[in-house]
Amino acid sequence: MNDRQYIEKGLYEIFNEVNIVVAGEDDYPVLNKEIDSIQLISIIVEIEEKFNIEIPDEYLVADFLYDFKHVADVVEDILNTPTPDE
């Protein structure tokens, strides 16, 4: 499993844990229902913990979680960005 597959699998699991099903076209799946602020924060915390990252504010556009591919891109981007200590 490559990094991208690992990220997407992890994200699917996190969304599933709050009963949000990812659906849509294979290339650009989107979330199938509205989410509220509690679910949003809950998901972000889980993403941060699962991938051991912190998602800075600049990534959180209004519809951040409505585009699954975008979320995966953000996680991948942060994981590939060297921390100041590296």
Added chain:
Amino acid sequence: MKCLIPIWKVTLITVYKIKKGRDTGIMNDNCKMLKPSLYNMLISKTDGMAVYNTKTGHMIRSFDERSSVVEQLLSSNNCFLVDESNDAIVKLHKLGFLIDNQYDELAEMESIEKSATFDNYLKLIILPTEYCNFRCVYCYEHFKRGKMSEEIQKAIIQSVEEQIEDYDGLVVNWFGGEPLEALDVIENLSLAFIRICKNHKKAYNAGISTNGYNLTVESVRFLKKLHVTEYQVTLDGIPAIHDMQRVLKDGSGTSERIIENLLNIKTKIKSSAITIVLRTNFSKNLMIHLDEFEELIDANFSDDKRFNFFWQMVGDYGYVQDDTVRNIFGTKYDYFYLVQHFTKRFENKYMSQLYGPVGSVCYALKRNAFVISSDGIIKKCTCDMESQENCFGEVGKYFDHDKHEIWLQRDISTNSKCYSCIKRPICHNKACYRTKDCLPNLTYIQNVLNLMSEKEKYYTVI
């Protein structure tokens, strides 16, 4: 420690839809006749006008000659036909400023108030300990009960397990005493709540009201793993004032360490999941040092969007234990002065939620919100902890549903000033169980909305 203010103390976490949409008389395709919503608050601007709808939380701006068209549409007492070619009408309808002619908003208000639910999350304010390392001069707590026992923790976990399926999720606020004095209780309960919510596919999130003295970077990292994301920390102004009011048990000051902790968190934790509300309990002492306090905030915290500010007057809401404290209480005129001269401090994400739909409804008057004290007694209000009126049961043992129902019902009669109040969707006459008067914060809502209408992020242009 808790100050003498009964509203908005611990309701850090509010639930709102990321994409709004429910049956509020908006966008019913079968209805082609429209009328203005009862809850449109018009604000005159030099370059046009702004309108805020207290039921939906939407704000619109219109400029120059377009304003008169919008004003006419919204001030009309007559209903009119939907005109799909009229962009203004379509937008006003979509955002809830115009609603279906047949829709009864007063009935909607009545229904909401009767159910007293507002959202479908189980909300628990849990006091893991009622011990506190502070002795704030204005505190109303008695510190009678210590750390929560394992037996009570188990009863809470079992109760959540039994109830969670009825809700969309669980929201916890850790309160006290000082909750960080019982971090092991927070950890134990949090891990159980996270497990239960995952098993039932429910969302879980938590906040904490802490004095900030032991809120280190390490503790925030630890708490975030436990889904604690919203932190309310009290900073009572410039250090000299804070250290007069919020002291350790030995009387020593606390500001230096709290500010250092907050700055470390700001610098070392970059997660956008974290929100910090810096609460300031304004006393008479601080009123002559406002500019200095603004400089302190601006120099340290204003550049980080995760920091929000909540300014409130210290006042007597019936819980005072020491009469000498009354000397530092502010008045409603002091509060008005704050809003007039420091309006920008009242305009932020946290405050805009408080002025939004249901934003001023106290948790104590919500059906789905409960306080669990460290001895397992179920209460509604965190201010009136020793009153029998505020005791509804004991976790895992009994719950007095009849008493709870009476507590929730605060009918608004047709001859009440609340009945036709334009701010009814914000507070529903449920801002505080002790009073039926309009709270100062809502008295000055126009000032805050006026400032919000200057910022594009808050409005849609019509």
